[in-house]
Amino acid sequence: MCSRSFLEKTIPAVKWMRGYNKKNIIHDVIAGLTVGLTAIPQGIAYAVVAGLQPQYGLYAAFMGPFTYVLLGSCKDITIGPTAILALMTQTFVTSHGPDFAVLLAFLSGCIIFLLGLFRMGFLVDFISMPVTVGFTSAAAITIASSQLKGLFGFGGSSNDFIGACVNLVKHLHETRLWDSVLGMSTIVVLLLTKNLKDVYKGRNMSELSLWQRVLSQTLWMICVARNAIVVVLGALVAYILDSRGHTPFKLTGKITEGLPPFALPPFSSSNGTNYTFIDMVQEMGTSVAVVPLISILESVAIAKSFSKGKAVDATQEMIALGVGNILGSFVRSMPVTGSFTRTAVNNASGVCTQLGGAFTGLLILVALGFLTGTFYYIPKASLAGLIMCAMIFMVEYEMVPLLWKTKKLDLIPFFATFFGCLFIGLEYGILLGVGVNLVFILYESARPSVHRKELTINGNSVLLVRPENGLVFPAAEYIRDIIVRSCPQDDQLDFTIVVDGTHVFTVDATMAKNMQLLTVDLELRKQPVIFWNWRRTTEGTCCGLDPDMARYFRYGSTLHDLFKAGHVKVRCCLHSSNLPLDLELGNRSPNQNKTTLIRFLPLVITPSENDIGEETLPRFYLHQLLPFPSIMDVGTIIERSADLGSSVTPLLRSLSPRVDKKGRMDSEQDVFINEQASQRLIAEESDS
Template sequence: MEPDSWSWAASGGKRGSGRWRAAARRRLPVLRWAPQYSRTAALADLVAGVTLGLTLVPQSIAYAALANLPVQYGLYSSFVGTMLYVVLGTVKEVSIGPTSLTALLTLQTCHGLPVQYVVLLTFLSGCVVLAMGLLRLGFLVELISPAVTSGFTSGTALIIVVAQLKGLLGISFLAESLLDNVAMLAENIHKTRLGDAALGASCCIVLLLLRKLKDVRVGEKRRALRLALWLASIGRNALVVCGAAGLAYCTADAGSDHHPLFKLSGRVEPGLPPLGLPSFGMSSANGTLTFLDMARRISSGVLMLPVVMVLANIAIAKAFSAGAAVDATQEMVTLGLCNMLGSLVHAMPTCGAFTRSAVSHSSGVRTPLAGLYAGVISLVALAFMTQYFYYIPRACLSAVLICAVIFMIDYRSAVVLWRRSRPELAVLVLTLLVAVLGSVELALLCGALGSLARVLRHLMRPPLHLAHYKTARGPALVARPVLALVYAGADRACARLRRAAARAAPRPLLVDCRDLSLLDYSAAQALERLIKELQASGQQLIFFHASAEVLRKLENIEGVQHAALRAASVGDALAAAAAAPAPTEAPAPATAAAPATADAALLAATDDANV
């Protein structure tokens, strides 16, 4: 559990001042690492930040294209989060910016709507994430199982790859779903532009080859070559985009004005973004739209996008935290503020990205300060380089996106689940199919419900193991319920116990509670009815080896043999039940317990320890 750092003003004096300082250090992580910051760390962060910036700029441009936004909106989204995370972030590798998931969800939520809706979506998503952090609702993300996450990311990766094939081939058409994209692609395949197709294929090949450069084995003495290969691999997106833009610039006169050799990104709005609040109302052809009207149009994204953002950010933080505890509350508060402040500069929704975090990690980042340098590079690109973005071919951006997300297709998890857990594989496939055939928002919801249904089914049908024992008092039948007895499966569990009791009759049926961790009121009532039913037929139901939590629940059930609950073996349970008075009889004299004690020792010696 996280310390309650948000309730700061509860005490006064020296103790209150100390709590304020502790809370400030916790909620402003920069205060923890800044006093020990060294020149070595500064140099490492500078290298990592520049490397990260060279990855962030071309990715931001590509993700803006994926969201069907002008190029500059990707760059507007690339500096606020990285800079703010320097002060509020807890994991040095995390880089806040546009991602493929947020871009795709933005496209599906704001498809056909003005850009003001995108900025409002950024602001409202930030508000929701901030509220989740302040209310400590990070546990909700735990409802999304790894199988759902795998199916969701694989589905979105497939959607992005198929959606970018048209850009790779130089074809233009409008499509919403993956099936629409496939159908329109087949219908328009004859319109493929050879120049764009050749450039797109070349960019994909170069990107994949450059990705492998860092794995080339180089001798220890050739450090310069090894560093050059590593830099080329890490900065491959920037190299390919610059190379393709240079080629497009040099061949700009090769085609006619109406049929250029490559389809280009087009004019990019120069300069830094204007500062202002999101639009909480706007005029349209049908009249004036209020804030509620605009929010209603993007309501699905406002509900689902924050969940995806938090899921991605916390997953990345856990992956790069080196086993340390992750402050989920701080991460959510930071992510919410990054998006709320980002909306002031017309940013699209942002969160952490595994690719950029991996770049920072491999670059030797020491502190979150590396994000400051990456943000500065984005600002420099906006201020001085937008005129050159005109020449970035769309086929090149499609290649960058495809090569970035193709490795998100998680087939390995499917193979492992096929071998180890078919029900979880079914959840993964369900999430994947809904994402591909429906929408990514619905896929996340269906996947979460599928996971909960799987858990609920397990609770409704808890395993009940039966074992036969030979004791000094004769054979005994022991039932061992596993996990939980709750309202959803109480009647089914009691029916199975009733059948087991019929097999054991007239001898008592023993219930080993060592593996029972949860017993709710409804199940307790069902057990009480079963006990009375068996007592009416002259048979006992003896519970033993109960944990402290379950023991308290069982002691409140009428007819339960309290003396046997703490018994650790079948023999001890039978001896305790024999020594205890019958529920309707007067207490037995104290001298009657002595033979039972000796009998219990004999029974314990003859018991089989494994149930």
């Protein structure tokens, strides 16, 4: 049996239904019906954008909300057709018929669902903000240009921005006066009523009189339902004129009545030409991959915008969106995603739970069942004006000066995406923008920032080299070359190169090999090199390639500590209870590499039960005393057994790791001991 937490995470409705009450249902009904008044005209309009009959927009508008009630994680989100997805669907519909739109919805749903199931939403992270803005702005202009023929009443057809401009020039002389008047009037009314809801914004409702509160609510309702109002008014005018024998407007015309049939999506098509499933997928091309990514991008971005500081479960959003598209394809739906406009209306209407989407879906079903006859009289100019007005606010022109102020380089992917979408197509434009971004990322990986500075510390000439970010194979030769070229060309024995690894988070094998070659190059030039304050993981990568690299790594809080004379740095490594303790003793001045390594074999490392939790002292026996780096020469190892005695107890105690209650010890410690202590160790070993 699955746990309650798993069930609530998989089906979020289980969680919010437990606390549902009468107050919630009142708010959800109001919000759902209000969103429905927006969804109906928008659905019809976006079907027109996609080149489909108007009822397809309504088919796409009801299944998404029903699905999201159970699987959605954000109460404000409304799933349905959008302008961008409609435009990306248009190419296939105009060429091959509506079956392609339905199959695209099914395939998009499957891909989105699988991406959510395998938690691969990170793919959307490769679409940066400049690319997203360039894409949406270009899409808005393309959609608006495609509606010019409906706005002015002339003929022709176009699927892209260039085609729309050419069509405008060819057919401008066919402009119909009353269509133009109605279309422009629609835009003006929508713009004038856009901010009516803000007339009393900031005012305390309790301070308003009764008529002011009534007026405030009326203005708010007019603002929210303005799309439906202009469409209804346009249809009413057209109906009255038609009943009197006048038809000054181009009308939507007769559409299929009733609910859509529930059937499998079309896996073949015969709209003049017979297409198998494989043929249909090949015709769709890159759109099969791009449409799902755009759907995810839109929906997750909207969810984050309305999450009010709460964490957004992107995986659950993708699953809900995927299932919505899959089930929608069974009722002849075009691809759907989250709609920002309808989500904003839902939020402003005071929706309490995802159940508001159910009432939106019910209203659309009622419209399909009983009101489709009235859609005949909707003027195309009204729909075109509605769409163009919505597109005005999707063009984010203010992003250009913002990117110029913040990072001018981001203008390149922005304009690459923008002009690519306008002139070669939306799917290719966004791929171009993502490609440009990836080139930038790869370049930064291959050419990381490297800061260089010459210093004099305690009489030592030092070249400080500080690379930034991770160092991986594209940057391997570059880093090595830049360090070598930065060093003085003449032999200066007192010149030390310090490579600061504070900001280096990772290295790979190729980079480690080049670091090892760097030490060889500099040793041939008699120039010492120190890898200072590198992370243990990066040091481990280098030492795994060549254990002798360990002698080049140093740690300390400041460079002055690193070059402080008369101090010895001791490194204690206790990786497990059966490994030796290595102490490196001697003068650690980088230019006087007189280092002695003393190895102690453990006699007792695992503490007794009485010692657990205390700072215990492991006992060691001296194993060898060899000058560096001959420790690697196994043939010179001399077996010795000599008890160090109590005189070195303070030193060993300073190195002793703290043991926790489970008997585990710290893996590494770095401490400083003075030269006198090191000499005592060496002397005692010699006496033994």
